[in-house]
Amino acid sequence: MPELVESISCPKCGGPLTLAPGEVIVTCPYCGTASRFQGNKPFILRHSMLTARVDRDGALRILEGWMDGGVMKPDDLRKASRVTSLECTYLPFYVFEVDATTNYVGVLTRTGTNERRTGDLRRDFFWKILARRSGDFPTREFKLPLAFKVPFDTGGMVRDSRFLNAEVDEDEADRIAREQVDDHQRELLRDLVDTVESARTSIEVKDAEFLHAPIWFSSYTYRDRSYPILIDAASGEVIRGEIPPPSGGFGEFVKGAARDLFRR
Ligand SMILES: [Zn+2]
Numbered sequence: 001m002p003e004l005v006e007s008i009s010c011p012k013c014g015g016p017l018t019l020a021p022g023e024v025i026v027t028c029p030y031c032g033t034a035s036r037f038q039g040n041k042p043f044i045l046r047h048s049m050l051t052a053r054v055d056r057d058g059a060l061r062i063l064e065g066w067m068d069g070g071v072m073k074p075d076d077l078r079k080a081s082r083v084t085s086l087e088c089t090y091l092p093f094y095v096f097e098v099d100a101t102t103n104y105v106g107v108l109t110r111t112g113t114n115e116r117r118t119g120d121l122r123r124d125f126f127w128k129i130l131a132r133r134s135g136d137f138p139t140r141e142f143k144l145p146l147a148f149k150v151p152f153d154t155g156g157m158v159r160d161s162r163f164l165n166a167e168v169d170e171d172e173a174d175r176i177a178r179e180q181v182d183d184h185q186r187e188l189l190r191d192l193v194d195t196v197e198s199a200r201t202s203i204e205v206k207d208a209e210f211l212h213a214p215i216w217f218s219s220y221t222y223r224d225r226s227y228p229i230l231i232d233a234a235s236g237e238v239i240r241g242e243i244p245p246p247s248g249g250f251g252e253f254v255k256g257a258a259r260d261l262f263r264r
Contacts, residue, residue, distance in 0.1 A: 008037060010030065011035055012031050015029070025037075025210070027152070027163060027212070032047070033047070036170075038169075045210050048209060049152045049211055049214070051156065052157070052161075053233070053236065054231065055159075059218065060086065066241055070243075080223065083220045086216060088162075088214055088216050088233055089161060089162055089164060089214070090212035090215075091132065091164055092130070092132065092165065092210070094170060094210055095208070096177045096205050096209075097124070097125075098181055098204065099122070099204040099206060100121075100123050100181050100203050100204075102186075102199050102202075103118075103199070103201075104119060104120075104199040104200075105199075106199075108194055117192065117193050121185060121188060121192065123188070128142065128144050129173040129176050129180075132167050132168070143235065158214055161214065173208075177205070178203050186199060186201075216230070218231065225244065227242040228241075228242055
């Protein structure tokens, strides 16, 4: 059991809360209130969750469908695989509604002429920041379907699921989001100019939201090896699934041969 930093209680219902080392925002397991503890005054946050529309059976069906489909997978993937774990965990995220404008000066060389370009690159985003420090969750690949957003309610959670508290507070998340948006804008500039002479991005955060998103964390074994797969429990999409290398079976030999035949 993790060592508790201090003994605290929920500012809304008075229930006892446990704050593990590194956690800065705790969600009350009794009433679902999220509070930030800094000094001795708790601060209550607006807090949402995404509705889980995929239960355990649904997650299994999605897993099987994923194994059946796609050209890069071994032919016997579904038949020869065994699902070894399947757990639903609610991960904490911040979502920032951001307007970004990058004023740039650069040179376009790809046309053969050194053409100087200036302009404003304007974009708006819903930018996601995972509020945990550990783990290699693919936040950028995760679409985070905001259409399924509802107020946080422990009664509406998937049975036997758990939620993780936030280790990153909203101020730090805001800083990270601004840095990432700035980097992203610079990447987008590459479509417009080949050499960037100057780029200044101004970022306006219009709204910030703290929410928990339900994810099915699963792993399966195939030929004595284990592979992870993540399913968005709100949308039902596979966020990321690891595919075993080709087994070299007869079916794949035929597919490969046919590919070679028709390629030329
Ligand atoms: Zn409470």
